[in-house]
Amino acid sequence: MKFFGLVWTGLWRKKARTIFTVLSIVIAFLLFGMLQGIDTSFKQLVDQGRLNVLITTNPAGLQLPLADLSRIQSVHGVTQVTYRSLFVGDYQSPRNIVVVLPVDADSFFAENSMFSVSPAERAAFLHTRTGVLVAQSLAQRLAWKVGDQIPIHGLLNAQKKDGTADWTFQIVGTYDIPGNPVRDQPLLLMNYPYFDTARASDRGTVQLFQETIADASQAAAMSNAIDNLFANSPAPTHTDTERATAQGQLAQIGDLDFFVEAIVGAAFATLLLLTGSTLMQAYRERIHEFAVMKTLGFTDAGVSGLVLSEAMLLNVGAAVVGLLLARALLRVLGSVTARVGAPGLHLPWIVFGVGVGIAVLLALASALPPAWRARRLSIIDALAVR
Amino acid sequence: MSALRQIFAVVGMNLRNLPQRTGASLVIVIGIAGVVGVLVSVLAMAVGFASTIAGAGSPDRALILSGGALQEAMSNIPGDAVPNILEAPGIARDAQGRPIAAAESLAQVQVQPKGGGKPSNVALRGVASVESELRPEIHLVAGRMFRPGLHELIVGRSLEERYGLNIGSHLQFQNGDWAVVGVFASSRPSLLDSEIFTDSQTLLAAYQRTGFQSITVRLAGPGALEQLKHALAADPTLHVNAYQESTYAAAQSRVLNTLLSWIGYFVGGMMAAGALFGALNSLYASVSARSLEIATLRAIGFSPSSVVVSVLAEALALSVAGGLLGALCAWTLFDGHVSSMLGGGVQQNPVAFTMQVTPSLVVLGIIWACVIGFAGGLFPAIRAARLPIARALNAVV
Numbered sequence: 019m020k021f022f023g024l025v026w027t028g029l030w031r032k033k034a035r036t037i038f039t040v041l042s043i044v045i046a047f048l049l050f051g052m053l054q055g056i057d058t059s060f061k062q063l064v065d066q067g068r069l070n071v072l073i074t075t076n077p078a079g080l081q082l083p084l085a086d087l088s089r090i091q092s093v094h095g096v097t098q099v100t101y102r103s104l105f106v107g108d109y110q111s112p113r114n115i116v117v118v119l120p121v122d123a124d125s126f127f128a129e130n131s132m133f134s135v136s137p138a139e140r141a142a143f144l145h146t147r148t149g150v151l152v153a154q155s156l157a158q159r160l161a162w163k164v165g166d167q168i169p170i171h172g173l174l175n176a177q178k179k180d181g182t183a184d185w186t187f188q189i190v191g192t193y194d195i196p197g198n199p200v201r202d203q204p205l206l207l208m209n210y211p212y213f214d215t216a217r218a219s220d221r222g223t224v225q226l227f228q229e230t231i232a233d234a235s236q237a238a239a240m241s242n243a244i245d246n247l248f249a250n251s252p253a254p255t256h257t258d259t260e261r262a263t264a265q266g267q268l269a270q271i272g273d274l275d276f277f278v279e280a281i282v283g284a285a286f287a288t289l290l291l292l293t294g295s296t297l298m299q300a301y302r303e304r305i306h307e308f309a310v311m312k313t314l315g316f317t318d319a320g321v322s323g324l325v326l327s328e329a330m331l332l333n334v335g336a337a338v339v340g341l342l343l344a345r346a347l348l349r350v351l352g353s354v355t356a357r358v359g360a361p362g363l364h365l366p367w368i369v370f371g372v373g374v375g376i377a378v379l380l381a382l383a384s385a386l387p388p389a390w391r392a393r394r395l396s397i398i399d400a401l402a403v404r
Numbered sequence: 405m406s407a408l409r410q411i412f413a414v415v416g417m418n419l420r421n422l423p424q425r426t427g428a429s430l431v432i433v434i435g436i437a438g439v440v441g442v443l444v445s446v447l448a449m450a451v452g453f454a455s456t457i458a459g460a461g462s463p464d465r466a467l468i469l470s471g472g473a474l475q476e477a478m479s480n481i482p483g484d485a486v487p488n489i490l491e492a493p494g495i496a497r498d499a500q501g502r503p504i505a506a507a508e509s510l511a512q513v514q515v516q517p518k519g520g521g522k523p524s525n526v527a528l529r530g531v532a533s534v535e536s537e538l539r540p541e542i543h544l545v546a547g548r549m550f551r552p553g554l555h556e557l558i559v560g561r562s563l564e565e566r567y568g569l570n571i572g573s574h575l576q577f578q579n580g581d582w583a584v585v586g587v588f589a590s591s592r593p594s595l596l597d598s599e600i601f602t603d604s605q606t607l608l609a610a611y612q613r614t615g616f617q618s619i620t621v622r623l624a625g626p627g628a629l630e631q632l633k634h635a636l637a638a639d640p641t642l643h644v645n646a647y648q649e650s651t652y653a654a655a656q657s658r659v660l661n662t663l664l665s666w667i668g669y670f671v672g673g674m675m676a677a678g679a680l681f682g683a684l685n686s687l688y689a690s691v692s693a694r695s696l697e698i699a700t701l702r703a704i705g706f707s708p709s710s711v712v713v714s715v716l717a718e719a720l721a722l723s724v725a726g727g728l729l730g731a732l733c734a735w736t737l738f739d740g741h742v743s744s745m746l747g748g749g750v751q752q753n754p755v756a757f758t759m760q761v762t763p764s765l766v767v768l769g770i771i772w773a774c775v776i777g778f779a780g781g782l783f784p785a786i787r788a789a790r791l792p793i794a795r796a797l798n799a800v801v
Contacts (some may be wrong), residue, residue: 034688038681045678049671077514077525077577174474219480250579252612256514266523277446281671284438285678291434292682295427299689 043336051344067261081223120213139191301388309400329385337377436726446668461653494632530607547586683780699796715785723777
């Protein structure tokens with residue numbers, strides 16, 4: 019630590035150069051942090067998918083008859099079944115998109131314990147036909163209070179019998195999904211019976227069934243057992259675990275991984291070249307200085323250590339700044355994406371750690387040649403240059 | 405000596421000296437190559453995707469959807485309304501006087517990708533015929549047509565590549581075994597190349613449906629769309645809307661296209677800032693390495709402007725080289741690369757498309773490179789011009 023002053027002064031020998039180098043490292047890590055943050059946020063969504071929960075949908079992309087419910091319940095090993103529909107609408111302006119999930123309240127909360135709702139509000143939801151529970155962050159953003167009547171204009175799957183798509187709901191409470199990447203989704207939970215009697219078409223159908231099974235290791239067999247029930251019906255089903263369903267949706271978005279890696283790779287390769295050449299240049303300018311230091315009694319290892327520490331300080335310091343910036347930016351961006359129904363984005367600490375690790379490696383790789391030369395530097399040759 | 409000749413002399417000397425500063429020059433070239441490479445690649449995706457979605461649409465055709473439906477998948481037109489709709493004016497008719505139109509239904513089937521992995525949803529479209537006056541751009545390229553009444557399919561060309569759906573392969577869905585008997589392709593990139601076709605009535609029977617998702621019609625000529633729209637709106641028994649097919653197709657890809665372009669410009673812009681700092685560093689270094697040379701030139705009468713131009717020329721030459729290198733990398737790696745993305749909107753079927761590195765993208769990349777080079781060269785150039793001659797010459801070792 020006593021050489022920190024020396025390292026610091028060495029770093030600021032040429033102010034402009036150091037500032038430019040720091041800025042380009044900051045930008046490279048900002049890019050890394052944002053892209054990896056987006057990537058991991060999506061992957062965490064998959065990891066949240068449970069292995070003992072199955073999702074049954076219609077592979078033709080259509081609805082399933084609610085009448086399937088009792089047959090699914092009768093499958094041995096299925097402990098609980100819930101079902102839901104889905105429609106998309108907006109509140110006051112197309113900017114405020116909301117997703118409405120008509121659910122069967124009792125079975126929905128029994129199977130989705132991550133939704134935390136106070137018992138009083140849950141009871142109010144059960145007893146209020148037009149009642150809805152809304153995400154806490156959504157209520158805050160749109161300044162909704164419990165007791166408010168809110169008009170939702172339906173955009174998709176939301177036609178009503180009366181020919182309009184205008185729904186009015188009463189807010190009976192809020193929910194939160196602590197620690198879940200989708201906690202900020204603009205989601206409304208409504209009562210399925212109200213939805214089903216009011217809608218214009220597809221009455222008596224649901225978008226999906228969600229089954230909890232007793233033994234997760236039997237998931238594949240159970241999925242087959244459920245699908246076999248409806249194999250010869252007009253609406254055959256496709257059942258998979260919650261996690262596999264999420265994975266399938268993610269895989270269809272496209273080659274996210276490939277692009278993140280290609281871009282980050284290009285950025286880091288350029289960075290390595292840049293810092294490498296900067297450090298080498300700084301070293302050449304200071305050959306004389308190093309020779310003097312060696313004359314004064316600095317060891318070979320001491321001099322190369324100084325070179326390495328400068329590179330380390332430069333890289334890791336700038337990387338931390340870049341990663342912190344990425345964290346802040348993702349938080350802002352995340353509140354925007356959550357608004358349109360995508361998962362909230364964030365930069366997990368693990369990505370932060372990986373970033374710092376990469377910074378250390380970059381510092382080592384770019385400082386190794388000058389550090390090696392500083393170590394081998396012969397005092398007489400170096401001083402003779404002048 | 406004229407100013408121009410001075411400039412040429414100094415620029416020429418500076419460019420010939422470049423090989424002596426390889427390391428620093430490479431930082432500029434590679435830094436800018438990275439920026440241009442990423443920018444051009446991401447935009448090549450956007451271009452390829454948009455042209456594939458748009459390729460399914462023609463200004464000569466109209467798409468009729470049920471009222472309120474924003475997309476084919478959300479639309480439902482009862483079968484008994486179809487003859488009424490086809491009576492409407494504005495629809496082109498063939499030599500026998502029959503409307504050139506097709507009522508089509510859509511379903512989804514799950515297909516296993518070639519290399520394994522999660523099955524994807526692929527659109528299954530019930531069509532009247534493939535070689536028709538309605539969509540002359542679509543042709544059967546291998547095998548034969550499906551026969552009505554049998555569980556037979558023909559598949560789009562991109563599915564053949566992506567899912568290994570060849571003639572002779574079978575798919576199981578809707579309680580049946582379906583055989584692939586042919587492959588079709590459009591003459592330009594099209595969304596339809598990622599679909600499976602079967603006979604319209606066979607599909608309705610298999611899914612026990614009576615309604616269609618859409619009616620596609622050929623328009624009789626200019627003004628026919630307005631005519632058709634009016635006629636459909638005037639009939640109170642019909643709840644349908646007509647859209648020009650090309651307009652509809654463009655609207656389908658707009659959101660994703662904007663998103664992709666935005667990602668390209670954002671990531672490219674960030675990398676450009678990084679490359680700019682790298683260029684500033686290298687050019688300042690280049691100026692300080694040349695300080696003796698610059699001072700000598702100034703001492704023997706070369707003007708400051710010729711020095712400024714020489715530094716800027718160095719910056720621009722290196723950045724154009726970087727830009728070309730980046731565009732070349734993007735072109736060799738990705739031009740013609742088949743990628744796939746969800747087809748936007750609610751239907752969410754993966755659409756295969758070919759990335760297109762077009763000349764205009766390459767030009768855009770070079771322009772970016774020049775802007776970065778110019779910005780990175782300006783301040784070092786000014787410093788070079790302001791170099792105190794006496795002190796620089798004094799510093800001689």
